[in-house]
Every structure is written in C-alpha cells, then in structure tokens.
Amino acid sequence: MGKITISVDNTADLGEELYKKYNLEVIYFGVVIGEELYRDTEVKPEDIYKAVEKDGLLPKTNAALEIDYRELFERATADGGHIIHFSISDKLSASHANAKRAARDMERVHVIDSKSVSAGTGLLAIKASEMVREGKSVDEILAAIHSLVDKLDAGFIIKDLNYLYRGGRASGLKLLGANLLKIRPSLIVNDGKVIPDKKFKGAFENAVKDWVKMRVAQTETADKGLAIIVHSDIPEQTALEVVYAFKSAGFREVLRLVTGTTLTTHCGRNMIGALFIR
Numbered sequence: 203m204g205k206i207t208i209s210v211d212n213t214a215d216l217g218e219e220l221y222k223k224y225n226l227e228v229i230y231f232g233v234v235i236g237e238e239l240y241r242d243t244e245v246k247p248e249d250i251y252k253a254v255e256k257d258g259l260l261p262k263t264n265a266a267l268e269i270d271y272r273e274l275f276e277r278a279t280a281d282g283g284h285i286i287h288f289s290i291s292d293k294l295s296a297s298h299a300n301a302k303r304a305a306r307d308m309e310r311v312h313v314i315d316s317k318s319v320s321a322g323t324g325l326l327a328i329k330a331s332e333m334v335r336e337g338k339s340v341d342e343i344l345a346a347i348h349s350l351v352d353k354l355d356a357g358f359i360i361k362d363l364n365y366l367y368r369g370g371r372a373s374g375l376k377l378l379g380a381n382l383l384k385i386r387p388s389l390i391v392n393d394g395k396v397i398p399d400k401k402f403k404g405a406f407e408n409a410v411k412d413w414v415k416m417r418v419a420q421t422e423t424a425d426k427g428l429a430i431i432v433h434s435d436i437p438e439q440t441a442l443e444v445v446y447a448f449k450s451a452g453f454r455e456v457l458r459l460v461t462g463t464t465l466t467t468h469c470g471r472n473m474i475g476a477l478f479i480r
C-alpha cells in the first residue's frame with residue numbers, strides 16, 4: 203500500500219504549526235478586498251476589520267479552484283499513494299464540488315464533505331492523520347471518518363450581527379433588534395448549514411459564560427480526547443476562561459485557535475466557537 207496523504211481546506215483554521223505537526227497538505231482559498239484578490243494567508247483578521255470598519259468595503263472569499271485540487275491530487279497519487287481530502291461543508295462553499303470534479307477520474311482520491319466549518323473540518327483531518335500514524339488502511343480510515351462526520355458538534359456565539367448583516371446573512375430588522383436588546387446570538391452547524399441556536403442577553407463576557415455552561419453540559423457523552431476553541435478578536439481573559447472550562451470538563455487536550463480569513467469575513471470580531479466529537 204502506498205503512502206496515505208491527508209489534506210484539508212485552509213478554512214479549517216488550524217494554522218501552519220498544526221498543519222506541519224499533523225503532516226497535512228493544505229489547499230488555500232482566495233480573498234477579494236475591493237478589487238484585489240489575495241491568497242487567504244496574505245490577509246490577517248486585522249485587514250478584514252480595517253476593510254469593513256474603516257474603508258467601507260465588504261471582503262469576499264473565493265473557493266479554491268478545481269485546478270488547485272487537481273495539482274495536489276496528482277502529486278499525492280503519483281507514486282501509487284492515496285489522498286483523503288477534507289473540505290468545508292458543501293452547503294457553504296463551492297470548494298467541495300470543485301474538489302470532487304478534480305477527483306472524478308482518480309480512484310485513489312477520496313474527497314470528504316466535513317459538513318462543518320472552521321476547526322470542525324480540521325478536527326476530522328487531525329483524526330485521520332492520527333490514524334495514518336497508527337498504520338490504519340485507507341478503508342479503515344474512511345470508515346471511521348464517515349462515522350465521525352455526523353458526530354461533529356460545532357457551536358459558536360457572536361457579540362452582534364453586524365458582519366452577518368453586511369454579508370447579507372441577517373436582516374436590518376434583526377440587526378436593529380439584536381443591538382437594542384443586547385442579544386448575543388449563538389449558532390450551530392446542522393447537516394452542513396450554519397443555523398441560529400439559543401439567544402443570550404447582556405454584556406458579551408457574561409453571555410459567553412452562560413453559553414460555555416451550556417456547551418460544557420453538552421459534552422457529557424463527548425469523546426474527551428480533543429476539543430478545539432476558535433475565536434476572533436475577544437478579550438484574552440474570556441478566551442482563557444473558555445479553554446479552562448473545557449479542560450475542567452475532562453478534555454485531555456484543548457486547542458485554542460484564532461479564526462482564519464473565511465470565518466472572520468463572515469462573523470467579524472467578538473466570536474468564539476467550541477468544537478468536539480459527540
């Protein structure tokens with residue numbers, strides 16, 4: 203059996219250090235700010251904030267192209283190896299369809315719809331990488347991963363709807379009501395779509411504490427091997443408290459990550475998410 207390569211869209215938000223640690227190949231998206239197209243690694247969250255809040259621009263993300271996937275897949279399988287690629291949810295991006303088209307006549311390429319966003323996709327890639335190191339076969343890894351996709355639990359809370367409104371994902375009426383009442387919406391990923399969940403009220407730091415209590419309660423039957431906390435521009439103390447809450451809940455490892463370009467573009471500042479496997 204040839205080498206097994208694990209790859210992932212950069213929307214997984216794992217960052218270069220973890221990509222290297224888990225030997226992951228990465229496909230990078232594009233970001234359009236004004237009339238300029240950038241590779242997503244060339245844009246930092248601060249660039250998104252500046253474009254939206256100071257320059258009045260609405261950055262947009264571009265899915266990776268079919269040719270990008272094809273080049274990676276051909277390289278990974280050139281010596282008889284297999285590649286398992288994890289994409290952001292097919293219902294949220296054209297990237298999965300592009301990857302599937304790139305792999306349409308390649309038997310040793312396996313494209314997985316994570317049905318998730320951000321570190322949810324990354325969590326699956328990490329699990330697959332660990333199985334490669336354990337010497338599992340392609341069939342064993344694929345069977346295990348397919349059973350995990352529907353067990354992914356991804357939940358987020360954001361301070362306000364401003365970025366979602368600018369991106370056309372929230373109405374002006376909802377924005378006005380949420381701001382007036384200090385409503386802090388939480389979101390979950392369900393069947394590949396990001397949908398509203400419970401609403402919290404009051405100061406954002408207090409709302410996060412209530413949200414964390416809810417999320418920790420939902421981990422009672424979770425796989426306690428790994429949880430991932432991903433956030434944008436939030437107070438350091440708030441991030442540390444969330445990490446501590448999940449460690450106290452019994453998770454052996456809790457990774458803390460900063461949102462990448464795609465999630466930042468859509469959710470903006472003051473967002474935090476917790477992801478684990480049920």
